[in-house]
Amino acid sequence: MTETASTLFINGAWEPAASGAVRHIRNPADGELAATVSEAGREDAGRAIAAARAAFDSGTWSSVPAPERGTFLLKVAAELRERREKFARAESLDTGKRMVESRIDMDDVAACFDYFGRLAGQQSGRVVDAGDPAVVSKIVYEPVGVCGLITPWNYPLLQAAWKIAPALAAGCTFVLKPSELTPSTAILAMQLLQDLGLPAGVANLVTGPGAEAGAPLSEHPAVDLVSFTGGLETGKRIAAAAAGTVKKVALELGGKNPNVVFADADFDAAVDNALNGAFVHSGQVCSAGARLVVEESIAERFVDELVRRAQDIRLGGPFDDDAETGPLISAAHRDKVHAYVQRGIQEGARLRTGGAAPSGEKYDGGFYYQPTILDHVQRGMSVVVDEAFGPVVTVETFTTEDEAVATANDTVYGLAGAVWTQDAGKAQRVAGRLRHGTIWINDYHPYLPQAEWGGFGQSGVGRELGTTGLAEYQEAKHIYQNTSPQVTGWFADHSKEN
């Protein structure tokens, strides 16, 4: 029997891939079939871009008054809450993450639409004083145009929402290319936008692999902006491809995030949050606290306790009520994480716990990996430099505040980091010196739709969320009107000289 799927959403209609190809999505927790989707290629992406271009140029969405666009986004948020369970289930089946985490993700998605819905109506532009009473000068914010949105597999709908909501609030049209591993909630989201009556061509979806379905979004001259969340090497390729048409580029890339613990920190809270920071979603989090940087005087006690707690973490699938974290996304990814740990050990790191897949029938068919702690590491070793994107934390120590800062900043990345201390002055001093886009003091992981998110250094370009997150999808235009035009006399009218 030939299989079919029509999961490409182009110009308001559901279509199969032009090639007829499909992909089977399997639950990483047990290998069971989760979904069958269309496998788009370049031709499909080209049609989606053409639809988004035509919709933008027709003004069908960009000419809708901003407060009305905002009201639409608020309806999206409300409807997402209605459909929360269905969305969360689809997210868990694609990613293997626990249902409780997927439900939180869906709440965060709804909160993002709420935030940009409210912000859309508050964008009124700005009057500029030109220093001349005869001049009326103002700044207006217009939509950038057609946006290519490319997203990863770890927080599939949340990362898409951080792009879709501001793009729609600004009046843009878009083509979304979710990770080929986790397309299901993007499909559900397009159905929701269609149900709520978004005009055809404003939102378009291509499900398929990056090199074929994704690449045209950075190369095509009809795309005005490409916003990408994913790995550093892919980000470099996208930036290079986008340069050919000088389109706007926003990049949200990886991190190698330091979690700095001073001796005067609340010990139990710091240990518990170091565990969360490193092992939530099995470390498949861009901002994971993968580098524990701990003051020498408490390091032994701190790491012993962290090892004890890590060994207690219960692994399991989305519907296992006992589970505290889930599998890695794929066999290939687990192999990559394991090779990374092995390389660290070869370079001299000491394996304190983990370093292998768990054994037992319960884990058969899934891609689980034990929470892993490596100490005796040095700055410059590959496990300290490269992103693992798995449940692996390394331990470095320091004796002075300066050394803590230097160690925490010793990375090409700069996404996030944390400082643990009960000395308020030290907390602010260190937070101020860390070269990372988000710094938590005595906490780990929270993010807010109203607070900018993004990276210093090679963690990216631009910001998502907050008012800057909307500005990424806007062009500022200066309109200057002289209400009393005068002859400038700059160039003489030589015909009048005789």
Ligand SMILES: NC(=O)c1ccc[n+]([C@@H]2O[C@H](COP(=O)([O-])OP(=O)(O)OC[C@H]3O[C@@H](n4cnc5c(N)ncnc54)[C@H](O)[C@@H]3O)[C@@H](O)[C@H]2O)c1
């Ligand atoms: N900074 C952040 O907020 C943030 C958030 C989530 C994930 N991440 C990062 O994402 C990475 C993990 O995600 P991943 O493995 O899906 O990343 P990835 O770079 O492999 O893929 C991301 C997306 O890019 C697409 N893609 C691949 N090659 C492409 C190409 N040539 N042209 C266009 N699109 C292409 C993929 O199909 C996928 O949709 C980690 O490095 C993580 O730190 C960052």
Ligand SMILES: C[N+](C)(C)CC=O
């Ligand atoms: C940005 N965040 C934390 C939601 C997901 C990072 O992988």
